[in-house]
Amino acid sequence: MTRRDAIFPPGRRALYDRHRYSAAIRSGDLLFVSGQVGSREDGSPEPDFAAQVGLAFERLNAVLAAAGCSFDDVVDVTTFHTDPERQFEAVMAVRDTVIGAPPYPNWTAVGVTWLAGFDFEIKAIARIPDRGR
Numbered sequence: 001m002t003r004r005d006a007i008f009p010p011g012r013r014a015l016y017d018r019h020r021y022s023a024a025i026r027s028g029d030l031l032f033v034s035g036q037v038g039s040r041e042d043g044s045p046e047p048d049f050a051a052q053v054g055l056a057f058e059r060l061n062a063v064l065a066a067a068g069c070s071f072d073d074v075v076d077v078t079t080f081h082t083d084p085e086r087q088f089e090a091v092m093a094v095r096d097t098v099i100g101a102p103p104y105p106n107w108t109a110v111g112v113t114w115l116a117g118f119d120f121e122i123k124a125i126a127r128i129p130d131r132g133r
Contacts, residue, residue: 007031009062015043023063029128031067035080035121036060045117049087053094053120060122061098069126071098076106076125083119084111091120 006022016023024033036059038052039045046052064070081087099105105124115121 007063007067009059009066012059012062015039024067026067026128029130031064031069031073031126031128033060033063033124033126035078035123036063037115037118037121039118045119049119050090050094052118053087053091056120056122057094057098060124064124064126067126067128069128071100073126073129074099074105074124075127076108078108078110078123080110080112080115080121081119082112082115084109087120 004022005026007024007026008016009023012023021034024031036056037045038055039059040055046055061071064073079091081091
């Protein structure tokens with residue numbers, strides 16, 4: 001059985017340990033990133049929705065970077081929204097500044113009723129680049 005290779009961004013390990021999950025798991029050349037939310041440094045939700053989305057993307061970027069990846073390596077994205085119709089434009093505005101040019105990764109958006117006090121969550125799968133391994 002293959003052992004899980006956990007990835008954590010700098011400075012946030014205690015948060016993941018407290019909630020008993022890994023920020024990401026590397027499996028071969030794939031990186032499976034847990035859902036990232038727009039939390040402030042104390043772990044509480046950022047109240048401004050657009051800022052919360054921006055922080056969630058920043059958190060995702062930090063996890064990707066910890067594994068040697070960037071948004072260019074992302075192949076699949078899933079986002080969770082508490083009010084998709086109302087939130088769509090704000091999410092797309094942030095997304096457009098981060099994801100880059102086509103071809104875009106797969107994207108699935110899911111409407112949910114509860115995100116532990118948050119209104120947006122993003123998870124991703126990335127291919128880890130071969131940097132001369």
